[in-house]
Amino acid sequence: MLTLLVIFPLLAASFLALLTYGKEKYTGPIVLAGSLITSLLIAYASFSSYGKIQELGWFGISGYTFHITTQLLPLNIILAMLIGIITPLIMLYSMGYIDSKMERPRFFFEMGIFASAMLLFAISGNFITMFIAWEMLGITSYLLIGFWYHKEHAPYAARKSISTIIIGDFSMLAAMLIIWSSYHTFSFSAILAAPSTVYLPIAMILVLVACFTKSAQFPFHEWLADAMEGPTPVSAFLHSSTMVKAGVFLVLVLSPLFFKAGLSELILSIGIISVILGASNAISSHHVKKILAYSTIEDLGLMFVAIGLHAIIAAVLFFIVQAFYKAVLFMSAGSIMRANNEEEDIYKLYGSSSRKSLYVPMLIGVVSIAGIFPLSGFFGKAAIDTAASSNIFAYAILVIIDFATSAYIFRWMFIHSRKNSKAHQSNYAQIPRSMIYAGAITSALVILAAVIFFYISGFLSYYGYSASLSISLLDSIIETVAVALGIALSYKLFILAKPTGEIKTRLYYALFNSVLVNAAYAYIANAIMYFAEGINVLDELIYGFFASGGEGMVAISNKLRLIVTGDTNNYLIAFVAGIILIILLLLV
Numbered sequence: 001m002l003t004l005l006v007i008f009p010l011l012a013a014s015f016l017a018l019l020t021y022g023k024e025k026y027t028g029p030i031v032l033a034g035s036l037i038t039s040l041l042i043a044y045a046s047f048s049s050y051g052k053i054q055e056l057g058w059f060g061i062s063g064y065t066f067h068i069t070t071q072l073l074p075l076n077i078i079l080a081m082l083i084g085i086i087t088p089l090i091m092l093y094s095m096g097y098i099d100s101k102m103e104r105p106r107f108f109f110e111m112g113i114f115a116s117a118m119l120l121f122a123i124s125g126n127f128i129t130m131f132i133a134w135e136m137l138g139i140t141s142y143l144l145i146g147f148w149y150h151k152e153h154a155p156y157a158a159r160k161s162i163s164t165i166i167i168g169d170f171s172m173l174a175a176m177l178i179i180w181s182s183y184h185t186f187s188f189s190a191i192l193a194a195p196s197t198v199y200l201p202i203a204m205i206l207v208l209v210a211c212f213t214k215s216a217q218f219p220f221h222e223w224l225a226d227a228m229e230g231p232t233p234v235s236a237f238l239h240s241s242t243m244v245k246a247g248v249f250l251v252l253v254l255s256p257l258f259f260k261a262g263l264s265e266l267i268l269s270i271g272i273i274s275v276i277l278g279a280s281n282a283i284s285s286h287h288v289k290k291i292l293a294y295s296t297i298e299d300l301g302l303m304f305v306a307i308g309l310h311a312i313i314a315a316v317l318f319f320i321v322q323a324f325y326k327a328v329l330f331m332s333a334g335s336i337m338r339a340n341n342e343e344e345d346i347y348k349l350y351g352s353s354s355r356k357s358l359y360v361p362m363l364i365g366v367v368s369i370a371g372i373f374p375l376s377g378f379f380g381k382a383a384i385d386t387a388a389s390s391n392i393f394a395y396a397i398l399v400i401i402d403f404a405t406s407a408y409i410f411r412w413m414f415i416h417s418r419k420n421s422k423a424h425q426s427n428y429a430q431i432p433r434s435m436i437y438a439g440a441i442t443s444a445l446v447i448l449a450a451v452i453f454f455y456i457s458g459f460l461s462y463y464g465y466s467a468s469l470s471i472s473l474l475d476s477i478i479e480t481v482a483v484a485l486g487i488a489l490s491y492k493l494f495i496l497a498k499p500t501g502e503i504k505t506r507l508y509y510a511l512f513n514s515v516l517v518n519a520a521y522a523y524i525a526n527a528i529m530y531f532a533e534g535i536n537v538l539d540e541l542i543y544g545f546f547a548s549g550g551e552g553m554v555a556i557s558n559k560l561r562l563i564v565t566g567d568t569n570n571y572l573i574a575f576v577a578g579i580i581l582i583i584l585l586l587l588v
Helices: 002-019 024-048 074-097 104-122 127-145 154-183 188-193 200-214 222-229 232-240 243-253 255-260 264-284 288-308 312-339 356-370 376-388 392-417 433-462 473-496 501-511 513-563 568-587
Strands: 053-061 064-071
Touching: 024 074, 024 104, 064 127, 074 104, 074 232, 074 243, 074 312, 074 433, 104 127, 104 232, 104 243, 127 154, 127 200, 127 222, 127 232, 127 243, 154 188, 154 200, 154 222, 188 255, 200 243, 200 255, 200 264, 222 232, 222 288, 232 243, 232 288, 232 312, 243 255, 243 288, 243 312, 255 264, 264 288, 264 392, 288 312, 288 376, 288 392, 312 356, 312 376, 312 433, 356 376, 356 392, 356 433, 356 473, 376 392, 376 433, 376 473, 392 473
Parallel strands: none
Antiparallel strands: 053 064
C-alpha cells in the first residue's frame, strides 16, 4: 500500500503526455482525478498501514542489503495527509491558471513528478529512500521554477535555486557516510534507538546544513525569493506542503538526534536570524509574490525556533496551519495578478473587493498569517510564543515579529483594497472558475484547521510523542496587542498617509537586507574566483617550466638523432675511435 502511494501519481505523470497527446484540454482533469485518488489512498493507508515499516531490497554490498524503506508514523501521516489535501486543490487551481495548450502537458507532468517525490519523502523510513526523494525534489523544483524558460530571469532563478540546494546535497551525502560508519545502518528507527556516538554531532550538523538549504534558512535563504519566477501554482505548492517543508520535516523526524548532539541552540539561533531576515525583507519588498516568499522564510524560521526550544508539537501545529494559509495567499495573489496582466507590484494591483469570491479568501489568509483569533494562524503562532516565554530574548523577537508580520501583510491588504480610478481595467470577471473554487475551498480549510489545536497533542502523544501543547492567556494577549499595533501602523502609513515614493524608497533601502546578503554571496564568489585565478596562474607557471624543459629535451634529442644512423659499421668506427681517445687521454 505504501509503495502504491508513490507509484500511482508517478505512473499517472509518466503516461500523462502519451494519454493526452493532441488532447491537451484533458490533462488537467486527468491529473486532478489522479491526485484525488492518491488522496483517498493516503487516507486509507493512514488507517490500514499505521506503524508499518516496509522494506524493499535494492542492492547488496559485502553481504549487506540496502533497502528502500517506507513507514507511516504520526509525522509521516501528517505530511502525507497535507500533500493529499493540498495537491488536488493546487491541480484544480492550475487547470485555470495554465491556459496554454502547449504548456499544459509539460506542466502537469512535472507537477505530478514533484508530488510523487514529496510523497516518497513523507513516508521515507531510511536515509537512502529519503535521499532519492530529496534529489527528485531538487530536480523537479529546478524544472518548475524555470518552467517559463523564455522569460529573462526564470533560468537564472532556477540555476540559483539548484546551485544552493546542491550544497545541501553534498552535505547530506557526507552526513550519510558518517552515519553509516557509526551505525552501519540507514534506518531512521534503528538510528534513533541507538546510543549516541562521538561522530553524531558532526553528522547532524551536516544534516542541518542540508535542511537549511532545502528550507531556505540563513544563510541559504535568498534562492526562495528568486524562485517566484515560476508559475504561481508552483509557488503555492512549493511553500505550503512540498519542498521547502522537507528540511524542517526531516529535522522534526530526527529531532531526538539533534538534541542528543547538543544542537538545540544552533537550531534556535538560525531560526531567529531567519525570522528576522524574512520579516524585514517582506516589509521592504513591494512585489506580492516576493512578500509571500519572504514570509515563508519567516514561517519556516518560526518552526525551527520551536524545534530549538524543544516545542515539537507547537512546531508540528504551525507546520500544518501554515500550509493552508500560505496556499490560499498564493492562490489569491495569482488570481489578482492574472486580473492585472501579471503585475506583481502591490502599488499597481487594483482592488478585488468588489469580487467577494476572490476578496474573502484573501482576507481569510491575511488574517490567519497575521495571527488573529480565532483563525488557525493564531493558534500556531500563540503556541510557539508560549513555548518561547522561557527564553526572554527569543520571546521578545517573536513578539516584534508578530508586530512586523501584521504590518506588512495588512499593508498589502489595505493598498489592494483602496479604490483606484484604474480599477475598472482589471479583469476579475475573466478569472477561471477553477481558480476561484480552489481558493474558496482552501480558505475554508484555513478556518477549519483551528480545530487541529485541540487534537494534535493527543494524536502525537498517543503514538509516542510525550509532550503537551498549551497557550498562555497572557502570551495570547501580548501577541494580539502586537498584531493590533502592526495593523494600526500599516493603516496609518498606507491608508491615511498614502506614502510618497520618497518614503517608500527610504523604507526599502533601510530594510532591504537581501541586497546585503546577495552582496555577501557575490563577495564570497569573487574571492573564490580570485583564488581560482591565482591557482590557474601558478599552474600555468609550473606547466610552462616543465613544458619548456620538455621542449629543450626534445631539441637535444633531435640533434642526437643525427648520429643514430642504424649502420653497425658507423657504430663500430665510433666505438674504436672512442677507445683510442680514452687511451690517449690516459697516456697524456
